[in-house]
Amino acid sequence: MGEKIIKLPDVGEGVAQAELVEWHVNIGDLVREDTMLAAVMTDKATVEIPSPVEGEVTWRNGDIGDMIAVGAAILKIKTAGEVGEEEPAIELTSPERAPRSAELEDEPKPVAEKREPAAGGTPAKPSAAAASPGVGAPRSGGERPLAPPAVRLRAREAGIDLRQVPGTGPAGRITHEDLDMFLSRETGSAVAAGLQPNKSVQEVKIVGLRRRIAEKMALAKSRIPHITYVEEVDMTALEELRTRLNGNLKPGKPKLTILPFLMRAMVKAIAEQPGINAHFDDEAGVIHQFGGVHIGVAAQTPSGLVVPVVKHAEARDIFDCGREVARLSEAAKNGTALREELTGSTITISSLGAMGGIVSTPVINRPEVAIIGVNKLAIRPHWDGTQFVPRKMMNLSSSFDHRVIDGWDAATFVQRLKALLETPALIFVSE
Known part of the structure; x- marks a missing residue:
């Protein structure tokens, strides 16, 4: 018999530790080669660790949510062959605790309690x-x-x-x-x-992507004084144009949603107010205004909210924006998005589509200074000066960092977006 020590592998360049987000096996489980043993997360990428051998799990190290150093032992597997190796030093810390290396130096005792033989040499019977x-x-x-x-x-x-x-x-x-x-x-x-009261309480530990989202949102709300400005937009003309363009698509052209039009409108509005397309380093007291417009598009995935980034929207036309949004959204949902595709945004769009509601208060993606919230598109009665007529209306709920963006500037930016979306021909006019 032998024993194989499974270590946390190198899960990415420059990554020294990863968060343990899921155990797939327990002590005593029999595993085959390539059986998934555990899952760890680094930044926003989840990596599963397969078994290199076949055998029985005899020991495992760490609780869900712990941070484990690359190269640290995480499991031991008893095998039929001689595959033992020297046990490495264990480096494991919890995000809420100091390192527990001293506590974990000794191998945990087996879960099953050893029974002593009863008097006369006969093994004790189970209870x-x-x-x-x-x-x-x-x-x-x-x-x-x-x-x-x-x-x-x-x-x-x-x-x-x-x-x-x-x-x-x-x-x-x-x-x-x-x-x-x-x-x-x-x-x-x-x-x-019959009907009975449910008094159960389930404890759900916040780990992985959900913990990262919680930390980022808490930091953004605690550090950034938000101002949210809401305006309704008549989308009737834009929807007619979008329907016409989608009805005459050439091969290779993506089907257009509202987002590519909004992105191009944002590019034009930012050209007039470059301070909106910026990061605020509040510790250094410096604002970094960017020439390139890198638009993050908040996307819901089975693991939680991620923000893939359409880089250099100022250099893309409507169809290129639509193609890139579709590609990144799909990659984010199936977990194949690269790290560089999930970072580097200079301004963000938050859209819940048909679930967008009437008004929202989006949280700024720190260190950005603005986020544009897209609400539900619906047919509503609109007064045209003489009568009520049915129009396709949509609200924009946008939040700004009030430390560096004044209310007047925020309103000016949103009103410019409104004008461009209500007269979509202006989006295509070069100035």
Whole structure:
């Protein structure tokens, strides 16, 4: 028998540590070569770590949310061959705690409790609770239940907290039979008793991309005094133009949404007010105004909110903007966006599409000084001076850093966007 120590590999150039965001295996699990063992995150990229060998997981290091140094040991796998190697120093810290290297130097004790032989040399028999399915007591709130991945998946899909499921396997391990019995008992009691109050409290640890989003939003709101300006825009003419352009698309041309038109309008408005396209270094007291317009487009993904960036929008036409938005959005959703495609924005668009509501208060993407919020497009009655007529209306809800952008300047910028969008021919006019 041998033992293979799995270390955190080099997950990117210049990356010294990564956050542990998911365990795919537990102690005692049998794994094959290339089985996914864990997932770590660096910046906004998630990397899965495969097993290089086949064997049994005997030890693992770290809790979800811990920061692990590149090269540190994360798992040990018992194998049939001789693959042991010298154990490296463990470097593991939590984002909320000081390094715990001293605490983790010793290998954790096996979860299963060793039984001493009873008098006369006969091994002690397991307790009745362990021998009888479903009899064990539920775990305490902080105790992590032992269960294979397939059982965890079933429980997650059924909305079951595994801490409430008694396990009858070794060391209290939860089996499929344990889960079946728990589900049948819960279903039967619910039918018998009718509606019951749900007093459960689920603890969800904020890790990975969600933790990064939380930190960034908290920093932006605490450091930036926001001013939000809302204006309605008559999009009827632009929607007619967009429909006509999409109806006569040539091969290779992308289908246009509202965003490419807004991006080109922003480029023209920024040319008149370059202070909007800037970063504010509040620690150095310096504003960096950019010539290039790099527009971040907030995109919702299964992992959370990310902001892919359309670089140099000032050098792109309507169709090129549309093509790049579609490409980056798809890459962000399937997790293939590169790091440089998710950084470097100078101003951001926040759009929820049909879910955009009437008004929003978007949070500035620090250190930028402005964010343009796109609300829902809807047909609403509009007074034309003599009567109410149906028009396609949309609100722009835009936030500005009030330390460096005055209310007048913010209003001027949004009104310029309004004029360009309501008369879309102006977007295409070179000045």
